[in-house]
Structure formats: structure tokens, C-alpha cells
Amino acid sequence: MPSRYDINHFSNHLWRDMNIRVYGTKGWPLLVFPTQDAMCDNYENFGMIDELSEFIDNGQFQLFCVDTVDQESWSDNYGDKFLRAERQENYYRYITEEVVPLIHEHNHSDWRPLTTGCSMGATHAAIVFLRRPDLFEGVIGFSGCYDAHYFFGAWMNNTLYDNSPATFMPNLAPDHPYIRLFNQRCIVFCVGQGAWEDEGIRTQRILDESFRAKGIAAWCDFWGFDVNHDWPWWKKMYQYFLPHVLNHCRVHGLEA
Template sequence: MKQELYTWHSKQLDKDMSLFVYGEKGIPLLAFPSENGSANDWEEHGMVEAIQEYIEKGRVQLFTVNTVDSESWFCENGINPWRTSRQEAYYNCIIEEVLPYIHKKNKSKTMPIVAGVGMGANHAAIIFLRRPDLFQSLMALSGIYDVRYFFDDYMDSNLYDNAPERFLENMPPDHAYIELYNKRKMIFCVGQGYQEFDGVKTLKSLERIFITKSIDAWCDYWGYDVSHDWYWWKEQIQYFLPELLGDNDNLD
């Protein structure tokens, strides 16, 4: 399996960033790590190995990025407007810098799948729900979809734009994105075991919004033995990836 490291100086963030590329062809899969994660987290924790066969057979080309979570969501001693501006800059980095690189590197001419685990599920959900015109599907595993867990009662325009539970709640029923969401595939999954309580609670709130807005999203709640852990995320990506690739997309 071919692997490459790409580094660049992000204009949006004014700092060096990196991503790894696994494979040479296939549907592009943009993947976010867990809290404060680095670009090689998916490899180090076995997620690349879990989908290695898809990569080696040219079904998927995987792109894994790093984050600036320590400057935004988890910068507890930071000034809130600065923290939210860093998250918005990170979002813009993904849209304006990472996506063009993916399209340049990937020859399939297809929109990417976007996926994430833990805090990475939040990033995946944010960029997909803000720009469903740029992605074909979403897989969000064990996210916490409520900005109050990170910012208490603080809110500004940057944070609002990165809070799906807020902007979806206020989205008009005739908004063009609702029709677009329903042309895509969205999968949200969370276990109900150790450290997943908040994930279950916030996903149920998000699911209520989906139902109210007539948005078709698969919200899947795994068993009480399923914890907030890479072991289970590997199980989940092996279970859900074939669904995102389509009924006729198999390895046989």
C-alpha cells in the first residue's frame, strides 16, 4: 500500500499542517482523528489496517489530517473569540486547502466521503452539514454534538457556524440544503457503554432535529458493551464503509 506525507504552510491557520495519503486511487475518504489528534492517528490506532483491503484494491484513497483542537475546542484557558476563530480558520483550511489538494491528488473525479472518530466526528459533521455540495457522504463515530460541552453558554457567529445543533435547528424547511442532505448518505454511530453517555445524549438531540426537518440520517446506537475506543471504531468503519460505497461496491 502506497503511503505519502504531504505538508504545507496553511494560509488560513498561519501554521504548518500535514496529512497522510494512503493508496493511489478510489473514492477519496477524508478522515479526522480524535481529540487533539495528529495526521497519523488513524494508522497508529489500526484504522488504516481495518480498511486496508479497500485501499489496496483501489476502492478507497484515504486522506488523514491533523487538527488544531488544542487551540480551539480544548483550549480551556484561551479567550473564547480567539478559540472560535481558530476553529473557523481550521474549517476554512479544510475547505480551501485540503479539499483542492484531494481533488488534485485523486483521479476519480468523485466527491469525498468524510469521516471522523470522537472529536473528529464533530469535524466531519460540521464540514459535511455546512457544505453538503462538496461531499457525497458522512460517517461520524462517537461525536458530542453540542458546543456547550466545550464553551458552556458562550456563543458568537464563528461558533454558531460550527454548531450543527444550532444552525440545523434554525434552518428553514425549504432550505436547499435539506434536499441535498437527502440525496447524500449520513451515518452517525455511538456506543452506549463507557464514556459514551454524552455522545448518546447529544446524538439523540441531533436525531430529533433531523426528524423535525425531514432529514434522512441513519443514527445508530450500539450496545452497552461498546465503549469510546479505537477498537470499536475499527469495528464500526468495517461495518459502515460498505454501506457508503454502495450495494454494488464490494471486494469480491
């Protein structure tokens, strides 16, 4: 198990204590979002930290694993939709305005973090990266659902729109300044075509089509029909894609 420690702090955006579990002591920072409703120990509990230990122990990546408030936003099926959307927006602001500065402080570098996650974690990773490519170096998302309608039904307001990549990316203006930034970043999305991947396939295709239409260089990969929405496959995806991401990091300043 790689070295680890916890950052415990009070969030002014979420009005509660939050936790960040840090693995490793140096390397390009990875902002890790857990699966739905899970917390900062999610990757460790499912063996992902052990799977990635070589990258961590070699000082190639330092992982910053955050808590979620999914039970008050995406998962609160019977809650008030306006309040649920507002809670997600507060979480987005918590990440961009509170977590990112903490990552820079503890990583001791000016490298922009990469965002990553599996399932709902990939959803969060996509939201924060696609809204703020100026803050993040890239995104690695596996088996995410990128359409807020899947969680909220037909309801939509401006706040939820901003947290629905499959909704806002097709509407991105062709001359938007973020397109230039996206093409300087590392964008990786992958989904299997096996069990429980239907929404991941559908919504990743929307992103893929949007990237292509706007000339954004992104790697959107669709794996085989035996590839299910589950941890054993996400571990294989990380082993496959992280060397590609590491090459991007080396070009942008990491000596590993």
C-alpha cells in the same frame, strides 16, 4: 500496511505548515479527521489503517488524513473563547478551501470526498459536511460530540454557532436548499451506549431528531450498552458501515 505518502504544505488560513497523510492510490476519497489533539498519523498509530487495509488495497477508498489545531480551539479550556472560536473557523476554512482542492488534485477524480472521524474527529466531519454538503458526498461519524457548549460552556457567538451542529441543525429552515442535497448524500452517525459515550448519545439524538423533523434521510445508529468510546469499537463500526457507504459510492460512479 497500504501504500502511503505525505502532502506537506503551508496553510494561508492557519498560518503554519500542515500535513496530510494519504493512504492508497485510488478509490472514493475519505477525508479523515483524527481524534482530539491528534495529527495525520492518528489512524495509523491506533491500527485503523491496518483495519481498513482491504478497502484501501482494493482501490475502494483512498484516505486523506489531516492534522488538527484542536489544542488552540476545542481543547484550550483557559483560552479566550472568541479567539478559540475564530481558530476553529479558520480550520473549517482551511479544510473547505485548501484541503478539498488538494484531495481532488491527488485523487484524480471529481468525486466529492466523504468526511469521517471518531470522537472529536466525528465532530469535525459533521461540521464540514453539514455546512457544505455541496462539497462533500457524505459523512461517517462515530462517537462525536456535536454541541459546542460542551467545550465552551454557556458562551456562544455567531462563529461558534456555525461550528455547533447540535445548535444550528434544529434551526435549519424546512425549505432550506441543503435539505435536498442532504437527501442525495450518504449520512451515517453511530454511537455506543457504554462507557464515555454520554455526550455522544445526547448530541447524536439531537441530530437524529433534527434529521427526522426535516425529512432528511440519515442513518443514526445507537449501539449496545457494552459499546464503549474506544478504538476497538470504532474499528467494528467501520467494518459494519463501510459496505453500506461503498454501495452509495457505486451508485454515484465508483466501479470497485
